Amino acid sequence: MTAELVRGQNHPLSQARLEIRISAGTPIVASASLGDEKGKARGVEWVAHPGAPTLPGLEVSRQAAADHRLAVDLAAMPEAVHRVSVLLALPTAAVGGPPRFGAVAAPFVAVTGLDGSEVASYTITGLDAESAVVALELYRRQGAWKVRAVGQGYSGGLAELFADQGLPEAHHLAGGIHDAVARGLARSVPAPQRTADGDRTRQTAAPAPGPDQAGPAPQGAPGPVPPHSSSPYHPQGAQPGYPTGSADPSAVTQPSAPTAGGPVDYTHPGRQTAAPPPPPPTAPPAPPGQPAQPVAGDATGWSMEERLYNQVWGMFEDLARTTAAYRSAVDFADSRMEKELDQALSDPRNRIGGSGDAAREAARTKHADLVDQARAALDRDLAQLTAEAEVVEPALPPAYARWDNPVWHAYRVPMEIPMAVRLGDLYLPESELLRIPMLVRLPLERGLWIDSGNSGSFDESYADAHALGHLAMTTAVALAARLLAVYPAGEFTVHVVDPAGSGAQALAPLVRSGVLAGPPALGAAGVTDVLTRLTQRVDLVQMALRGGAADSLPPGFDTAQQLLIVNDFPHGFDDRAVNQLRYLADEGPAVGVHLMMVADREEASAYGPLLDPLWRSLLRLTPLPDDHLADPWVGHAWTYEPALVPPGSQVLQQVLTLVAAARTKYT
Numbered sequence: 001m002t003a004e005l006v007r008g009q010n011h012p013l014s015q016a017r018l019e020i021r022i023s024a025g026t027p028i029v030a031s032a033s034l035g036d037e038k039g040k041a042r043g044v045e046w047v048a049h050p051g052a053p054t055l056p057g058l059e060v061s062r063q064a065a066a067d068h069r070l071a072v073d074l075a076a077m078p079e080a081v082h083r084v085s086v087l088l089a090l091p092t093a094a095v096g097g098p099p100r101f102g103a104v105a106a107p108f109v110a111v112t113g114l115d116g117s118e119v120a121s122y123t124i125t126g127l128d129a130e131s132a133v134v135a136l137e138l139y140r141r142q143g144a145w146k147v148r149a150v151g152q153g154y155s156g157g158l159a160e161l162f163a164d165q166g167l168p169e170a171h172h173l174a175g176g177i178h179d180a181v182a183r184g185l186a187r188s189v190p191a192p193q194r195t196a197d198g199d200r201t202r203q204t205a206a207p208a209p210g211p212d213q214a215g216p217a218p219q220g221a222p223g224p225v226p227p228h229s230s231s232p233y234h235p236q237g238a239q240p241g242y243p244t245g246s247a248d249p250s251a252v253t254q255p256s257a258p259t260a261g262g263p264v265d266y267t268h269p270g271r272q273t274a275a276p277p278p279p280p281p282t283a284p285p286a287p288p289g290q291p292a293q294p295v296a297g298d299a300t301g302w303s304m305e306e307r308l309y310n311q312v313w314g315m316f317e318d319l320a321r322t323t324a325a326y327r328s329a330v331d332f333a334d335s336r337m338e339k340e341l342d343q344a345l346s347d348p349r350n351r352i353g354g355s356g357d358a359a360r361e362a363a364r365t366k367h368a369d370l371v372d373q374a375r376a377a378l379d380r381d382l383a384q385l386t387a388e389a390e391v392v393e394p395a396l397p398p399a400y401a402r403w404d405n406p407v408w409h410a411y412r413v414p415m416e417i418p419m420a421v422r423l424g425d426l427y428l429p430e431s432e433l434l435r436i437p438m439l440v441r442l443p444l445e446r447g448l449w450i451d452s453g454n455s456g457s458f459d460e461s462y463a464d465a466h467a468l469g470h471l472a473m474t475t476a477v478a479l480a481a482r483l484l485a486v487y488p489a490g491e492f493t494v495h496v497v498d499p500a501g502s503g504a505q506a507l508a509p510l511v512r513s514g515v516l517a518g519p520p521a522l523g524a525a526g527v528t529d530v531l532t533r534l535t536q537r538v539d540l541v542q543m544a545l546r547g548g549a550a551d552s553l554p555p556g557f558d559t560a561q562q563l564l565i566v567n568d569f570p571h572g573f574d575d576r577a578v579n580q581l582r583y584l585a586d587e588g589p590a591v592g593v594h595l596m597m598v599a600d601r602e603e604a605s606a607y608g609p610l611l612d613p614l615w616r617s618l619l620r621l622t623p624l625p626d627d628h629l630a631d632p633w634v635g636h637a638w639t640y641e642p643a644l645v646p647p648g649s650q651v652l653q654q655v656l657t658l659v660a661a662a663r664t665k666y667t
Contacts, residue, residue, distance in 0.1 A: 002110075002118040002302060005136075005149035011120040012415055013074070013138065013145040018119070019112045020070040020086050022135070025105030026098055027064040028088050029181050031158075032072075033165060034058070035083035035137075039551075040166035042080075044173050047162070051180035058084065064091050064181050072138065074145050083139045085150070085165070088124075089132040089158045092178045101153065102128035109135045111147050122149040131157045142489075142665075144415065152551065164551060294388035296395035305397060309419050309439060312392065312400070315385055316426065316436045317633060322381040323428050324634040329374035337367040382431050389434060396422075399486040400437055403478070403645045403652070411485065411655055413662035417442055418486050423479060423621065425641045426629065438640065440619075442486075443561055447585050447595035449618035450476045453602050465600075469568070471623040472598050473506035475642045476565055478652065479621075480596065482643065483563060484515055485655045489662035493558060495534070496520040496565045497527050499572025503598070507567075513656035515663065527572045531580040534564060534593055538584065541591040562593045569599035570607065578607060585617045 003011040022030055031049040033041045041047060048055045050062045057076035061068050072084060088107055091097040098104050101124075110121040122136055130153030137148050154160040158177060162170035299314055301307035344359030394405070399418035401407050402425075421442055425435040452472035454465065480494050496507060498520040510516050521530045544553055553559070564584065573581070585595050597618060604611055620628060627639040645652045 003120040004302065005120055005122045005147075007122075007126075007149050007151045010146045010148040010416065013111070013119065013147055015113050015119070016073060016075040016145075017114055018072045018074070018138075019114070019116075020068075020072060020136075021110045021112055022068040022070070022086075022088065022107060023109075024066050024088070024107040026090075027066050028068075028090055028107065029064050029158075029177065030060055030068040030070060031087040031089070031177065032058055032060055032070060033085045033087060033162075034077075034081045035085060035165065036080055037082045038555075039083050039085075041162075044167065044169055046081075047167075047173060049173075049177045049180070051176055057081075062180075064097075074138065081140075083137055085137045086135045087132065087158070087161060088135050089161075089177075091181050100127075100129050100131055100155075101133065102130075107133075107135065111136075111138075120147050120149075122151070124151045126151065127153050129155045131155065132161045134161065141415070146415070153548075294384070294391045296392045305419055308392065308396060308400060311388075312437050312439055315388060315392070316631070318381070319385055319428065319431065319434065319436060320631045320633050320636055322378060322385075323430050323636060326374050326378040326430060329377075330371055333367045333370035333374070336370070337363045340366070378430065382434060385431075386434050389436075393437075396437070399482075400439060402437075402643060403649065408651050408655060411658060413489050413658055414486060415488055417488065417491065421482060421486055422643055423448075424643045426638045427641070428636060428638060435641070443589070443592065444594045445589055447589065447597065447618045448476075448479065449615065449620045450479075450596065450598045451601065451620055451622050452598055453600035468623065469502065469598070469600075470506055473503040473567055475621070475623040475644060476567075476596055476598050477506050477510060478642070478644055480510065480563060480565060481515075481652055481656055484659050487561065489659070489665070491560045492563065493517045493560045494563045494565065495530055496567070497530050497572075498567045499523055499527055500568055503567040509652055509656055513653065514660045515656055524572050524574065524577075527577050530564065531577055531584070534562065534588070535580050535583055537562070538587050538591050538593050542587070545591070560592075562588075563596060564593070565596045565598070567598045569597055570604045578610070582611075582614050585614055 003009075005011060020032075022028070029050065031047060032055075033048075034046040034055065035041055046055070048058050048060045050060070050064075053060045053062050056078060057073040059071040061070070070086065074084075077084070086109065088109075090099070090101065090104075101107070106127070107124045108121065109124065111119045113119060124133060124135055127133060133153040134150045136150050138145055139148060140146075154164070158174035159171045162173055167173060297304050297307040297311065299307045299310035301310050340363040341360060344356060344363065393402070394407075396405065396407065397418065398405075398407055398411055398414075399421050401422065419441060420439040422437050423440050424438045426438050427433075427435050450472045452465075452469045454468060484492055484494060494510065494515065495517050496503075496510070498504070498507065499522060501520075501522055503520070504511075507520055511519070521527060540553065540557075566581070569581075570578070581595070584593055588594060595618070601615060621642060622628065622640060623642055625639050625641045627637045629638045629640050630636060631638060
């Protein structure tokens, strides 16, 4: 399956020998630079470009082209190399090219295997005045290689790009690359011919022929076209080769055509020569008249994780709609019975005697029949959804699974950030036994508020405010532990503010395992220190992003996602701290700073309407089941049930121990 990346997203690489395939609407220059553990190039000898196209483990094309194939052998990279950056640039205006990427089609970059199958792809959108861009990078993390979509553009061209990578000879190197491109202008490959609708699509090329295949391989043979593509095209650009000297990087792959004295290519231009991606699992044939047996992961998606995510929310929507149909049918039955009773009683002769009783009995019988039919339809749908849930729940990955799922017994710290995380379960009154996982996409787009206030729907056993506050903090710890567990080592940091120290007992698993960034902050001074550091972090990242200098943050800057847990608000907060808290809730999520508050809104009412925007910006969760969430389709009031660790289970401590060990190894 191909991972279609967005800016900043990464994906693991399981192969060492790869191709980087680049497609653009105009001839561009493709280069690549090597970086050390800090991402810096140590000299011009660490850059492969048209004037010097070969480095150990790396080879680029010698000319400008609308399509390129760069060869990469990660196993041949020197030990000092930790990053390979793929660089794209427009030729200088002297050769007649466009001056900026905003005037051309968005470049498309794909990482493929030797057989042409795509591993990951990235379409570089959002470029305007930039004339050079770092398209993507291959980087080494804990001995494994990954690819990350970057899309960092530079309006100052290659000179500004190389200067940002720490090369003092940046202007001289950029000038040499453009000179080499100008000298090879006659060999530059134009853009491929567009289709009738003006669109150009990407494709997977056929694998190279083996030694037992006679005759030359058909060049430009089309591969499988993705479902969202409109028509194939013949890729043009440098012939693929690896740093072994066996391939000529200046050779140009042209569309197949008969040449004088050469062999005729009889390959059908529309025949697929690479295997399509594996289809989702399908259910075995069902007996006639019986519904198909549910299968985990039979929804659409590029990976099993995405299929399960889509399947869960499909179940959520199905339950919402079938319940809405049932409630509508019951409402119709009620209104019809009332209408028939009104009609029967409107005649004074039917108000007393046998005829009136018969009319009322007939109306009630019709009502019961309609309700029974609606309930039968609901029960049928619930049985199918329950069977699907029984299949899907055991197949969920840790990020989606309950704490009592056996998948946690085989838990290992992940290498990739999952699509979503489970915050709890949802159910409706008509189907209390059917739980739908509540999945929220990552990274979090809004903060969380664990309501420690006493709601009328809460269990009477938690009428004591202290017991309810402890349960709310326990819920927050379980959610924070889950977030720590589903992020790669070192990519999620948790801070805790506990001014009065009332959450010490609930926080014990986080403190004992050592996964916190520091001990919980106590007192007003601790609150001020943590909030000041996080607000400064938000300001710094915002300035870097707005100035287009996201890669120039201070050395040692923690780029991990940050989570601040605030317990017992508003105790220990003055007016300045409250304003900082609101600032983090509003501006933090966009730059990776998230807020989780454990608070009773009634206790914070002393601040007046000042905090109303804060509460509205947070997703309210409750430590006990409460029906306060609504779906976007029919507006049902869903009961939320928190994802708590089963009593007596040691799974939380075991998972946090593994997370702490991985963080220690990472640092």
